[in-house]
Amino acid sequence: MTQSVIACVPVDRSELPQIPELDAIVVTDLYTLTICQACGQDVWIGPRSLKQYQDDPAVFLVLCYMCTFKLPEASQLPVVQLGGGFPREGRARVL
Numbered sequence: 001m002t003q004s005v006i007a008c009v010p011v012d013r014s015e016l017p018q019i020p021e022l023d024a025i026v027v028t029d030l031y032t033l034t035i036c037q038a039c040g041q042d043v044w045i046g047p048r049s050l051k052q053y054q055d056d057p058a059v060f061l062v063l064c065y066m067c068t069f070k071l072p073e074a075s076q077l078p079v080v081q082l083g084g085g086f087p088r089e090g091r092a093r094v095l
Helices: 047-054 065-071
Strands: 004-010 032-035 043-044 060-064
Touching: 004 032, 004 047, 004 065, 032 047, 043 047, 043 060, 047 060
Parallel strands: 004 060
Antiparallel strands: 004 043, 032 043
């Protein structure tokens, strides 16, 4: 069975590169707090990604952005855009 990666925004973004594309990601009230299955840090998973994972957890790896790029097996898997996101859906989450 081929696995797929669900790349999630880490709660602590200090390890991420400071680039406009990553800085522009806005976590909304529709996201759910979960953990990276590789390193255990807290991450935000979007509603569509969460639904995909809940439908078949054996097929998906929930990883933070850093682990997505660090793990050799993850870098070989396809990337799929599930759509949605701020400002089309949800309100910006303020911590």
